[in-house]
Amino acid sequence: xxxxNFNDNYFMKEALKEAREAxxxxxxxVGAVVVSNNKIIARSHNLTExxxxxxxxxxxxxxxSAAENLGGKYLTNCTLYVTLEPCIMxxxxxxxxxxxxxxxxxxxxxxxxxxxxxxxxHPKTSITTGIMETECSELIKEFFKRIR
Amino acid sequence: xxxxNFNDNYFMKEALKEAREAxxxxxxxVGAVVVSNNKIIARSHNLTExxxxxxxxxxxxxxxSAAENLGGKYLTNCTLYVTLEPCIMxxxxxxxxxxxxxxxxxxxxxxxxxxxxxxxxHPKTSITTGIMETECSELIKEFFKRIR
Numbered sequence: 001x002x003x004x005n006f007n008d009n010y011f012m013k014e015a016l017k018e019a020r021e022a023x024x025x026x027x028x029x030v031g032a033v034v035v036s037n038n039k040i041i042a043r044s045h046n047l048t049e050x051x052x053x054x055x056x057x058x059x060x061x062x063x064x065s066a067a068e069n070l071g072g073k074y075l076t077n078c079t080l081y082v083t084l085e086p087c088i089m090x091x092x093x094x095x096x097x098x099x100x101x102x103x104x105x106x107x108x109x110x111x112x113x114x115x116x117x118x119x120x121x122h123p124k125t126s127i128t129t130g131i132m133e134t135e136c137s138e139l140i141k142e143f144f145k146r147i148r
Numbered sequence: 149x150x151x152x153n154f155n156d157n158y159f160m161k162e163a164l165k166e167a168r169e170a171x172x173x174x175x176x177x178v179g180a181v182v183v184s185n186n187k188i189i190a191r192s193h194n195l196t197e198x199x200x201x202x203x204x205x206x207x208x209x210x211x212x213s214a215a216e217n218l219g220g221k222y223l224t225n226c227t228l229y230v231t232l233e234p235c236i237m238x239x240x241x242x243x244x245x246x247x248x249x250x251x252x253x254x255x256x257x258x259x260x261x262x263x264x265x266x267x268x269x270h271p272k273t274s275i276t277t278g279i280m281e282t283e284c285s286e287l288i289k290e291f292f293k294r295i296r
Contacts (some may be wrong), residue, residue: 052221053212054244055203064201073200088268089240096202096237117265120236 006038008081008103012132015081015105018045018058019139025050026147029139032058032082034066034075034099041078042066058082059090063097075099083136085112085129091120103128105136154186156229156251160280163229163253166193166206167287173198174295177287180206180230182214182223182247189226190214206230207238211245223247231284233260233277239268251276253284 011033018031022045034042042065047056059082067073079101086094086102091113094102102125113120121127159181166179170193182190190213195204207230215221223245231253234242239261242250250273261268269275 048221052219053215054221055208055212055241060203064203067201071200073196073202087240087244088264089237089244092235092237092240093203096235115266116236116268118263120264 008128008131011035011040011079011081012083012103012105012136014040014043015083016132016135016139018043019083019136022046022058023139023143029143030058030082030084032062032080034062034078034080036066036070036075036078041069055089057087057090059086060093063093063099067097073097079103081105081131083132084108084140085114087111088113088116088120091116094125095120095122098122099125101126101128103131105131106133106140156276156279159183159188159227159229160231160251160253160284162188162191163231164280164283164287166191167231167284170194170206171287171291177291178206178230178232180210180228182210182226182228184214184218184223184226189217203237205235205238207234208241211241211247215245221245227251229253229279231280232256232288233262235259236261236264236268239264242273243268243270246270247273249274249276251279253279254281254288 014033015031019029023029027046031045033040042062044061046058075097081103083105085108162181163179167177171177175194179193181188190210192206192209194206227249229251233256
């Protein structure tokens with residue numbers, strides 16, 4: 001019997017599957033999953049083009065979906081895995097959700113929330129960065145190489 | 149024949165109607181309208197409790213609705229009227245929308261986007277503040293007085 005090791009890499013791989021799904025739809029390839037008690041309760045990818053909606057980032061869709069799944073709007077016992085550092089809109093949404101933990105793949109030096117002071121995140125939210133950074137980053141680079 | 153004067157006060161009054169609608173649903177009373185060529189193309193109010201969704205702020209709903217109405221995701225020739233200074237999530241969404249102008253009623257010294265550096269808004273977006281500030285501010289104060 002195979003034992004599944006539910007670690008950060010395992011869930012980031014799931015977020016990467018979502019990012020690839022976005023890529024296949026000509027969307028900027030960002031994917032996310034929300035995990036509670038080692039179970040994925042929401043999965044999503046960027047759909048801004050498909051939905052004609054600038055707010056349809058992977059994180060916003062994941063927060064809305066996770067809250068619906070839980071039946072409550074706060075994600076206090078949840079972890080978000082996201083392939084790219086959230087923008088300021090998504091960081092603000094994550095702050096309102098009071099999510100426990102955020103695990104980030106690739107940094108976004110241009111648009112990432114960490115460019116802003118003070119930090120827009122909730123003080124109780126813990127952050128892990130650089131999980132499968134190369135894979136997450138390469139996917140974005142490949143996308144922009146292709147459309148230019 | 150009565151001539152309607154389409155000025156900032158006129159549209160902020162419409163946003164205030166939306167805020168009062170939120171109040172009647174026990175939602176934090178924030179309302180918004182999006183205007184294009186002197187026509188209201190979207191109107192919304194905060195629905196975070198009703199929808200169980202922290203992202204359901206008046207501004208996010210207004211951006212999504214306006215884009216749907218226009219058939220395109222950018223609001224480059226639009227003005228948002230909102231009764232309360234947007235939070236960082238909403239400011240981020242407004243930045244992505246490339247909206248031309250934002251007209252704000254009451255400031256939000258605690259949660260408002262203007263607490264953050266650099267400004268999260270799009271450099272081409274112009275801002276007007278303090279339109280019907282007293283009415284917008286009183287409505288919020290009345291709400292929090294009632295629920296405490």
